Amino acid sequence: MTSFISILKFFVVVVCCWYVACIVFGTHEAASDGSDEIGFPVTFKREFNGKCDPPCVETGFFPGKFILDILIVFVISFVARSVVHRIKVRK
Secondary structure, three states, X not given: OHHHHHHHHHHHHHHHHHHHHHHHHOEEOHXXXXXXXXXXXXXXXXXXXXXXXXXXXXXXXXXHHHXXXXXXXXXXXXXXXXXXXXXXXXX
């Protein structure tokens, strides 16, 4: 049970870091005739407010890319947790 809680805590920290990375590395230019893009490392949401009709870029929420982002977060958190665990076991 302790291991599960430890893994859950680690996962929550990684998800919070991912959320911050999505905001920091996203583009927020819709107010100036541009587009908003959210997602890290893959853009999963794009809104376009330019004067191009139809929009010059594909817009909306992309569920496949969102799932890919979530899978990447799971893999990164699992690998990072395994590395931290191995380092603790060696000491």
